[in-house]
Structure formats: structure tokens, C-alpha cells
Amino acid sequence: MFCFSSKFLWYCFIVLLCSGFLSAHLIGLSSVSGLSLEETMSRRMSSRSFTSQSLSDKQLLDVLWAAYGYVGNLRTVPKIGYGYPLVILSINSTGSYKYDPENNVLSVNDLTINKEIISNDFGSNTWVNDASVILVLVWDQSVSNNQYFASAQAGCVVQNVYLAAASLNLGTCCVDAIDFQALRNHLKLSANMTPLLVMPLSYPRGSYSQASPNYEIMTGNLPRVQYSSLSFEQALRNIPTAQQSTVDSLTSLQLSQLLWASYGYTSVTFDSSHHRTTPSALGIYPLVIFVSNATGLYRYEPDTHSVLEILQMDKRSAIADALSGQQWAANASTLLLITYDSSFNNGNTGDGGNLDHANIEIDAGAVIQQIVLEASALNLRSDVLYQGLENWNGAQAAVIRNTIGASSSIVPLYVISVGIANHATIPEISTVPFLFLMIATLAVIVSVKILRKRIFRGLLHY
Ligand SMILES: Cc1cc2nc3c(=O)[nH]c(=O)nc-3n(C[C@H](O)[C@H](O)[C@H](O)COP(=O)(O)O)c2cc1C
Structure with missing residues (x-):
């Protein structure tokens, strides 16, 4: 023996x-169905009617992990600005709980703050109260004081919650037409903590229908979108691996996948229209995505799933330069520019032209998250560039606008580099x-x- x-x-x-x-870092959405990432993205929609069935603790934690948890020592959402300034509170009939991303647990926040206490804080959105859980995204200004960046990161979280809900047959909706002051008071938040939005999470009354990218409208010059082999959960887990990859150029199929994920249409209809991959405040969809690569500058046209050539010039270096001289990004195979068209919808952008453009930042954040996820599924590195764009429509935004020859109504918000070349010097990421x-x-x-x-x-x- x-x-x-x-x-x-x-x-x-x-x-x-x-x-x-490793397994401590592999906790999460284990009960997700075998849907591919693109199928899950196609299912995404807002739910406003819920059954009385309660969520299990596991389901809730799975959604929270996807929303803002850790994958290794990276997060499920990118850093936008300084750090991770969001706090997620989960409120049900028994009290309020705080999500702890480091340990992927919920800890008691305050048992005297429950759904009943905040039930009048949602204005006309009273249906929010029907959900078994209400998530509140709170911005901690002591971590980062830029509200636009915090709102954009909140948009990333929002998108992850939508996709996690779609994966688990749950329903959710981003809601920000609420009485913020009342909510702040009821949650007993300190001066540096600002609620940004709420997301009810529950079983929806209707069931999810068969969903796919909207192939009917894909008559443009981009290849038909395909299903990748990764699910939403796997794409989240693959982020650290994708961040290590280098590639010299993107194929047109990869570009097609990324652009559809960013702002494309799905096969699921509501009224006489189709849902898109991301939510949008008031359903306005005021963003315009530009593509800059070695051959030129293009605008994404979601209606036909195509790109329209704007310039036959490589503008990557000039764009990278405008982003506080981050020349490493000029080595990216493709730069995706997320911009806001303030003339969209006959000027009715839903924010009334007010200075507070938080909604548009949340819309943009959802788009950013979609690109990060699809890039991960394609095993492509993606980086969000925000340096130089700290101020709404500031000087560097104007430089980018001029660089791409856009009209004055276009407000550059963020640039995402996708596919960094082998020879490029890239910002360090942790190898732990x-x-x-x-x-x-x-x-x-x-x-x-x-x-x-x-x-x-x-x-x-x-
Ligand atoms: C920043 C933001 C704020 C929103 N606020 C509300 C809201 O207060 N009430 C609501 O019913 N829906 C709200 N929505 C959901 C949008 O109305 C919805 O995304 C849009 O109509 C598209 O529909 P879909 O998400 O079902 O595809 C919001 C979405 C976003 C991104």
C-alpha cells in the first residue's frame, strides 16, 4: 500500500x-440559463408589472454580483473617473441592506428603513412598490466628486442589472422620475451620499418571449450579428482575460457585433417599435456612436445596422491626443466614440436642455457596458477613456467634435478603445x-x- x-x-x-x-472569486450567476450573451442582450427590456412572488437571497446576490461585483481583482463594470463611487442598497419589506462587493454579501443597513417607508417616493411610478426588492443606486461623493462619471458608471450597473434580470427570468426597470429629496431623507443619507436612481427587481407578470437581434432591419453594410459562445455571466468572468489580449485589427464581423451591442435593435416589439439593447430615459435614444479606425471615421446607423462613412482619414491619434494626450489609445484598432446629439428628436432630448445631464450619462453608461461585455465575448481588450472629458461639453469635447467634423449639436461623452495592437504600450492592469x-x-x-x-x-x- x-x-x-x-x-x-x-x-x-x-x-x-x-x-x-479562485472559487471565492467565481461566485455569482450560477443559475443563469444557457442563453448566449447576444440572446440575453436581445431579451433586455423594462418591466413595470410584477407578481407577488419573492426573490430568493441567491437570486438577489447573483444580480448584485453581476451589477457591481468583482471578477478577480477587476470589477464587473469599468472604472469611469476615480474609483468606484457607487453604493447599492437593497430594500425589501424587512429592511434595507447594503451590498458589499468585496465579499459578495448583503449586510444590514437599517432595519427601520423598509419598502413601506419609501413607498411614496416614486411619484407616478407607484408600480415600483409591487417589486419584492427595490435597489437604490447611491453616489458616494467622498470617493469621486464627478457626478457625470458617477452617473455613467451607474448606467453600467443599470445595464448589468437588466441583463442579469433577463438571464434569470426576472424583471426590472431603471427609474429616476422619483422624489429624490424624500428618498434621501427616508434613507437617512449623509450629505455626501446622493441617490441617483432606483431599480425594482422582481418576477415580471409577462414572460420573456423569444428574442434575437433584429435581423429584419440588418440590410446595411455590416455583417449579420452572430451569437458568441459565451453567456452574459461568462462574458463578465472573461473580462480579466480579454483585458490581457492584443489584436492588430478588428474584422467587420467584430465591429458589427460591437455596434449592435452598443445601440442596436432587438426583435422584441413594444407598441409599434422595437426594443434596443440598452434602456434610454424617456425612450428617446439621443446618442450617436462614431467609429474611428485606420481607414476613416464612420457613424453607426442602428436603423439599418450599417456604418456611414464620414471621413476617409485616420483620426485615432488626434482623438487620443484630445483625451489628455493618451497616445497609447491611438494604437487601438478601433475607437468607438459615444456622443450625445442635442438636436435629436426635434430638440426634445428629455432634459429640457438643463445643465443636469445625468440621464444622458446613464444612457451612455449602459452603452459603455454593452461594448465592454461584447468585447469580452470576442476576447478583445476594451478601455474607457474619460480623461479630458470631465466637464460636460468642455474644451476637449470641442476638440474631438472638430476633429470628427461633427455639428455643434454633437457632444462627445466617452471614447472606448477596442483591440489594442501587439506593439502598443498600454496602461498596466493587475496580474494578480x-x-x-x-x-x-x-x-x-x-x-x-x-x-x-x-x-x-x-x-x-x-
Ligand atoms: C436614465 C433612465 C431613467 C429612466 N427613468 C424611468 C422612469 O422614471 N420611469 C419609467 O417607467 N421608466 C424609466 N426608464 C426606462 C425607459 O423609459 C426605457 O428604457 C425606455 O422607454 C425604453 O424601453 P425598454 O427599456 O423597455 O426597451 C428610464 C431609463 C433610463 C435609462
Whole structure:
């Protein structure tokens, strides 16, 4: 018979330690159906009518992890501006709870604050109260004081909640037509904490119908969108791997996938229109996506799923320069520019031209998240560039507008670089999860080798 030496047990211990570390970072949406990322994106829509069935704790945590959790030491949403300034409160009939992304748990916030207490804070959106859980996204100004960046990141979170809900057959809706002052008071928030929006989360009354990208309108010059092999959950988990990848150029299919994900139409109809991949305040969809690559500058036309050539010039370097001289981004295969068209919908952009453009930032954040997810599914690195764009329609936004020859109604908001070239110098990203993965793999290999040796010896002794 063979026996295990203390050396071997040490190896086992290392393997267990490493796999324990990894599994701690692999918690999340385990119960998601086998939908591909693009199918899940196609299902996304706002639900405003809910059954009385309660959510399980696991479902809630799964959604919260997808919304704002960790994948290794990266987050499920990109950094926009300084850090991660959002706090998610989850409120049900028993009290209010705070999401702790580091440990992926909910801890008690205040049991005296429950759904009943905040039930009059949603104005005409009284249906919010029918949901079993109400998520409140709160901006902590002590972490980052730029409301636009916080709102854009909130948009990323919003998109993840929509997609997680679609994955789990749950319903949700981004709601910001609420009485913020009353909500702030009821939540007993300190001066540096500002509620940005709420999202009811519950079982919807209607069921999700069969959904796909809207192939009927795909008559333009971009290839037909395909389903990738990753689900929404897998695309979230693949973000760290995708961030390590380099590629010299994008195929037209990759560009097609990215653009459809950013602002395309789905097959699901409401009234006489179609849903899009992202939500939009008042359903206005005032954003315009531009593409800058080596061959020129193009505008995405969601109605036909095509790109329209604007300039036959490579503007990547000039755009990167306007973004506080981040020349590394000029090495990206493609820059996607998210802009706001203030003349859209005959000038009715829903914000009345007010200075507070938070809604538009949330719309933009949802688009950013879609691009990050689709890039991840395509194993492409994506980076959100915001430096230089701290102020609404500031000086650098004007430089970008002039660079792309756009009219004065176009307000550049964010640029996303996709597919960094092999030779490029890119901003550093942490390698910690990969080190752990390497150590774990090494330990497994060594252990297997020793085990084989032991078994062999054991057989000889037998
Ligand atoms: C920033 C933002 C704020 C919104 N506020 C509300 C709201 O207060 N009430 C509401 O019913 N829907 C709200 N919505 C949802 C939009 O009305 C919805 O996304 C849009 O009509 C498109 O419909 P769909 O999401 O079902 O595709 C909001 C969406 C966003 C992105």
C-alpha cells in the first residue's frame, strides 16, 4: 500500500488554497440559463408589472454580483473617473441592506428603513412598490466628486442589472422620475451620499418571449450579428482575460457585433417599435456612436445596422491626443466614440436642455457596458477613456467634435478603445488573478505527478 508524505500533503494544501481563492472569486450567476450573451442582450427590456412572488437571497446576490461585483481583482463594470463611487442598497419589506462587493454579501443597513417607508417616493411610478426588492443606486461623493462619471458608471450597473434580470427570468426597470429629496431623507443619507436612481427587481407578470437581434432591419453594410459562445455571466468572468489580449485589427464581423451591442435593435416589439439593447430615459435614444479606425471615421446607423462613412482619414491619434494626450489609445484598432446629439428628436432630448445631464450619462453608461461585455465575448481588450472629458461639453469635447467634423449639436461623452495592437504600450492592469491561476495550475501539475509516482510505487509494493 502507498502512504502520503508530508511533502505531498503540503502540495495538496497549496492546491486547495489556490482553488479556494479562485472559487471565492467565481461566485455569482450560477443559475443563469444557457442563453448566449447576444440572446440575453436581445431579451433586455423594462418591466413595470410584477407578481407577488419573492426573490430568493441567491437570486438577489447573483444580480448584485453581476451589477457591481468583482471578477478577480477587476470589477464587473469599468472604472469611469476615480474609483468606484457607487453604493447599492437593497430594500425589501424587512429592511434595507447594503451590498458589499468585496465579499459578495448583503449586510444590514437599517432595519427601520423598509419598502413601506419609501413607498411614496416614486411619484407616478407607484408600480415600483409591487417589486419584492427595490435597489437604490447611491453616489458616494467622498470617493469621486464627478457626478457625470458617477452617473455613467451607474448606467453600467443599470445595464448589468437588466441583463442579469433577463438571464434569470426576472424583471426590472431603471427609474429616476422619483422624489429624490424624500428618498434621501427616508434613507437617512449623509450629505455626501446622493441617490441617483432606483431599480425594482422582481418576477415580471409577462414572460420573456423569444428574442434575437433584429435581423429584419440588418440590410446595411455590416455583417449579420452572430451569437458568441459565451453567456452574459461568462462574458463578465472573461473580462480579466480579454483585458490581457492584443489584436492588430478588428474584422467587420467584430465591429458589427460591437455596434449592435452598443445601440442596436432587438426583435422584441413594444407598441409599434422595437426594443434596443440598452434602456434610454424617456425612450428617446439621443446618442450617436462614431467609429474611428485606420481607414476613416464612420457613424453607426442602428436603423439599418450599417456604418456611414464620414471621413476617409485616420483620426485615432488626434482623438487620443484630445483625451489628455493618451497616445497609447491611438494604437487601438478601433475607437468607438459615444456622443450625445442635442438636436435629436426635434430638440426634445428629455432634459429640457438643463445643465443636469445625468440621464444622458446613464444612457451612455449602459452603452459603455454593452461594448465592454461584447468585447469580452470576442476576447478583445476594451478601455474607457474619460480623461479630458470631465466637464460636460468642455474644451476637449470641442476638440474631438472638430476633429470628427461633427455639428455643434454633437457632444462627445466617452471614447472606448477596442483591440489594442501587439506593439502598443498600454496602461498596466493587475496580474494578480493570473498569478494565482498559474500557481494553482503548477500545483495541480506537480501534485498529479507525485500522485502518479506514489500510485506506481504503491502498485509495486502491492
Ligand atoms: C436614465 C433612465 C431613467 C429612466 N427613468 C424611468 C422612469 O422614471 N420611469 C419609467 O417607467 N421608466 C424609466 N426608464 C426606462 C425607459 O423609459 C426605457 O428604457 C425606455 O422607454 C425604453 O424601453 P425598454 O427599456 O423597455 O426597451 C428610464 C431609463 C433610463 C435609462
